[in-house]
Amino acid sequence: MQFAISSIIEEVKESNFLNLSKCISFLENQQEGSADFVAALHPNNIPVIGITGPPGAGKSTLITSLIGQLVNEGKKVAVLSVDPSSILHNGALLGDRVRMREWYLHPMVYIRSLASRGHLGGLIKQIEWIVDLIKSVGFDYVILETVGVGQSEVQVVQVASPTILVLVPEAGDDIQMMKSGLFEVANIFVVNKSDRPEAQKFVNHLRQALSERVGVKTDIVETIANTGFGVEELVDVIKKYHEH
Ligand SMILES: Nc1nc2c(ncn2[C@@H]2O[C@H](COP(=O)(O)OP(=O)(O)O)[C@@H](O)[C@H]2O)c(=O)[nH]1
Numbered sequence: 267m268q269f270a271i272s273s274i275i276e277e278v279k280e281s282n283f284l285n286l287s288k289c290i291s292f293l294e295n296q297q298e299g300s301a302d303f304v305a306a307l308h309p310n311n312i313p314v315i316g317i318t319g320p321p322g323a324g325k326s327t328l329i330t331s332l333i334g335q336l337v338n339e340g341k342k343v344a345v346l347s348v349d350p351s352s353i354l355h356n357g358a359l360l361g362d363r364v365r366m367r368e369w370y371l372h373p374m375v376y377i378r379s380l381a382s383r384g385h386l387g388g389l390i391k392q393i394e395w396i397v398d399l400i401k402s403v404g405f406d407y408v409i410l411e412t413v414g415v416g417q418s419e420v421q422v423v424q425v426a427s428p429t430i431l432v433l434v435p436e437a438g439d440d441i442q443m444m445k446s447g448l449f450e451v452a453n454i455f456v457v458n459k460s461d462r463p464e465a466q467k468f469v470n471h472l473r474q475a476l477s478e479r480v481g482v483k484t485d486i487v488e489t490i491a492n493t494g495f496g497v498e499e500l501v502d503v504i505k506k507y508h509e510h
């Protein structure tokens with residue numbers, strides 16, 4: 267199959283994502299010519315926002331609010347969702363679809379799920395390719411969502427810059443997160459569900475833990491994803507990160 271990048275760029279301008287989708291499938295399946303095709307691209311320097319964290323932390327809800335904020339600013343946004351748990355529990359994917367539904371048909375938004383076939387580690391190259399494609403066709407932001415549960419998910423978010431780790435003010439899962447490599451690679455920490463009474467205590471605890479990371483400055487942003495609280499601040503922090 268042959269793709270002309272110039273015509274995909276023209277189509278994306280008109281919010282026609284059909285050939286972009288076909289081209290993503292071509293790269294996802296590593297069809298012959300994929301590597302050469304990507305090597306000839308000219309990716310723009312736009313933020314690739316990696317969003318990870320335990321299941322249920324509110325990543326999809328946060329992304330929905332984030333899209334709203336960026337679209338309000340007139341930005342064109344692509345969302346790549348790499349969530350292996352969506353395949354194990356179809357309900358999760360369904361829930362995300364319902365939540366993001368308002369954006370599925372919006373002309374400034376392109377949303378695409380990538381199948382992980384239960385083996386994320388093998389998908390890293392394709393994700394890098396697809397991100398390069400999206401960076402080349404006129405989007406202002408890329409959002410890359412994955413569930414932070416294992417080493418291969420750590421690799422996925424390392425394609426991104428900045429990487430955002432979404433935590434909630436409950437012990438269990440978050441202590442696991444701190445032990446995982448994600449705690450080391452995250453650039454921005456979001457404490458979501460900060461409407462919960464124990465939120466402030468958790469933020470203090472996190473700030474303490476992060477102050478021990480020498481030479482790394484990390485922002486902590488408190489959000490309530492389903493009301494949009496804190497999302498404007500998060501976008502500011504993302505922009506500052508990208509400028510540096
Ligand atoms: N109280 C509260 N609930 C939230 C918040 N953000 C998300 N939720 C809820 O938490 C659940 C899981 O959210 P979801 O976005 O699917 O999490 P994901 O698995 O990380 O993508 C949903 O029922 C959301 O409505 C928040 O800030 N506060």
Ligand SMILES: [Mg+2]
Pocket residue numbers: 325326327349362
């Ligand atoms: Mg989700």
